[in-house]
Amino acid sequence: MTSTLDKLRAILWRDLLTAIRYRSGFVLSLVGILIELAAFYFLSRAIGPGFRPDGVEYFPFLLVGTGIYTFFVMSAQAFLNAVQEAQQTGTLEVLMTTPTPAVELLTLSAISAFAGNVFNLFVYFIAGITIFRAAVHPNFLSCFLVLIFCVAIALALGLVAAMLQVALQKGSSLLWLIGSALWLLSGTTFPIQTLPRPLEMLGRAIPFSYAIDGMRMALLDGLSIRAMAPTLAALAAFSVVLVPLALAGLSFSLRQARQNGTLSFY
Amino acid sequence: MDRIVFESVRKVFRHRPALFNWVGRERGGETVALKDVTFSAASGEVLALLGPNGSGKTTALKLISTILLPDGGSVRVGGADTRSDETAVRRQVGIAVASERSFFPRLSARENLNFFATLDEVARGERAGRISDVLGDTGLEEHAETLVMKFSSGMYQRLGIARALVKRPSILLLDEPTRSLDAATAARFWTTIRRLASQGTTVLVATHNFAEGAAVADRVLLLHRGELLADRHMRDGESADGLRAFYFGLTGETDEAQSTIHRAEAAR
Numbered sequence: 001m002t003s004t005l006d007k008l009r010a011i012l013w014r015d016l017l018t019a020i021r022y023r024s025g026f027v028l029s030l031v032g033i034l035i036e037l038a039a040f041y042f043l044s045r046a047i048g049p050g051f052r053p054d055g056v057e058y059f060p061f062l063l064v065g066t067g068i069y070t071f072f073v074m075s076a077q078a079f080l081n082a083v084q085e086a087q088q089t090g091t092l093e094v095l096m097t098t099p100t101p102a103v104e105l106l107t108l109s110a111i112s113a114f115a116g117n118v119f120n121l122f123v124y125f126i127a128g129i130t131i132f133r134a135a136v137h138p139n140f141l142s143c144f145l146v147l148i149f150c151v152a153i154a155l156a157l158g159l160v161a162a163m164l165q166v167a168l169q170k171g172s173s174l175l176w177l178i179g180s181a182l183w184l185l186s187g188t189t190f191p192i193q194t195l196p197r198p199l200e201m202l203g204r205a206i207p208f209s210y211a212i213d214g215m216r217m218a219l220l221d222g223l224s225i226r227a228m229a230p231t232l233a234a235l236a237a238f239s240v241v242l243v244p245l246a247l248a249g250l251s252f253s254l255r256q257a258r259q260n261g262t263l264s265f266y
Numbered sequence: 267m268d269r270i271v272f273e274s275v276r277k278v279f280r281h282r283p284a285l286f287n288w289v290g291r292e293r294g295g296e297t298v299a300l301k302d303v304t305f306s307a308a309s310g311e312v313l314a315l316l317g318p319n320g321s322g323k324t325t326a327l328k329l330i331s332t333i334l335l336p337d338g339g340s341v342r343v344g345g346a347d348t349r350s351d352e353t354a355v356r357r358q359v360g361i362a363v364a365s366e367r368s369f370f371p372r373l374s375a376r377e378n379l380n381f382f383a384t385l386d387e388v389a390r391g392e393r394a395g396r397i398s399d400v401l402g403d404t405g406l407e408e409h410a411e412t413l414v415m416k417f418s419s420g421m422y423q424r425l426g427i428a429r430a431l432v433k434r435p436s437i438l439l440l441d442e443p444t445r446s447l448d449a450a451t452a453a454r455f456w457t458t459i460r461r462l463a464s465q466g467t468t469v470l471v472a473t474h475n476f477a478e479g480a481a482v483a484d485r486v487l488l489l490h491r492g493e494l495l496a497d498r499h500m501r502d503g504e505s506a507d508g509l510r511a512f513y514f515g516l517t518g519e520t521d522e523a524q525s526t527i528h529r530a531e532a533a534r
Contacts (some may be wrong), residue, residue, distance in 0.1 A: 006384060006390060007384055007385060009384075010384035010385065011381075013377075013381075014373060014377070014381050017372065017373055018370065018373065021372040021413070022372065089368055089369070089371075090363065090367060091368045091369065091370070093333045093363065094361070094363060094368045095385065096332065096333055097332065097333060097361050098356060098382065098385040098387075099356045099386065100386075255335070258332070258335045259337075260279070261277075261279050261325075261328075261334055263333060263334075
């Protein structure tokens, strides 16, 4: 019998081979990261040192906000792409005839996508710290814990994106909408206290704000796990609730698609 | 014991026009793809689902493979219901779909087969041997290490068949399997199919090719607009023309191809 680990190995190997054979894509994404960081660096210089959101310099504030935001959006995009490509090439239907449940398959695929996105996040932070001299005081254990919760929340977001693609065949438009809302509400580029009260309340109700805040506390302020316990508890609660809900939603939408004959529609 | 049992199966596709469709011409409604179809297939039988485009052949195969779920009736495979026990069904069924490009283009043929074999839960120690076997059966040994994005239509088709065979299914579903194959490869393929059937594999072939149906099938199910018109055991030596005449006799349609041939002969 084939184990889940064996399937994960097969998926990682498939993605590694595909990535290697798209030789230029890897290099281009690294160049893109540097250009984006340069833009944020000069934006923060243009605004000047007087603007210190949450008491930190603006460039490190932006570095963490945009890094985590990009991680969420790219992770959701990875799920969406996996489903869209499988629909367009016809592999989705074939994969649905294997004994491996589709949700297990997508989740295993996500681990592969997350490995790439976590790598990009590290490159983003390291380039920001070493090339653009962002001031950080990391508590590595806190950073690691926040990252684990970020992965869980990104997994839930990705599963929702996949569900929307299967159900509505227009996941990319919805992801654009979700991405824009996150950009506005989660404190990516400015503190959410700046928002009007109703939007601020909304911002405080979504997990992404806690993830970005948590990483700022851990990476920029060096807070210990104990000091940031409320934020970590909130992230844990979001993870425990959202991942099973998203899994159930995707299972339901796949079953509906098999009932309606729309599995391969895109 | 019957391996596949189709009992009063009904499948309807509903069309829901897009929102804001005032400028488009898409209309709502529904297409009844299968109307209360009942049949069964035993171990080692080769069944041809024969009918024109839109008759419900592919829908029947997709229902057996659990890609689709029935709206009415039931589909059971090896005693397992496709609605409630899909994993048990999927372990028994291999399907070669008509879609040519259902592979990962930047992986070689062998890498693609290895990937799907893993998800099909073929034991690790057996994978390499089985993959070599099916590459041989489908004449793709020489192209095993070629990236599949460089494949021709016929090669894609053969790789699809190889993928269906690699899990050694007890039920093999083939959708227009020889559509892009040359005559020699098709002949070799049918020999492989007959060998598998003699070993107990149940084979369902969806085709609109009367010659194919007559050549390979033990039984032919004639489908027309979602209805099962006939479930016919093939007699020894029954020709494609005999089958063709039987089909057009049942449907009452004009056999345009035959009429054209007769007109051409009369004109000569």
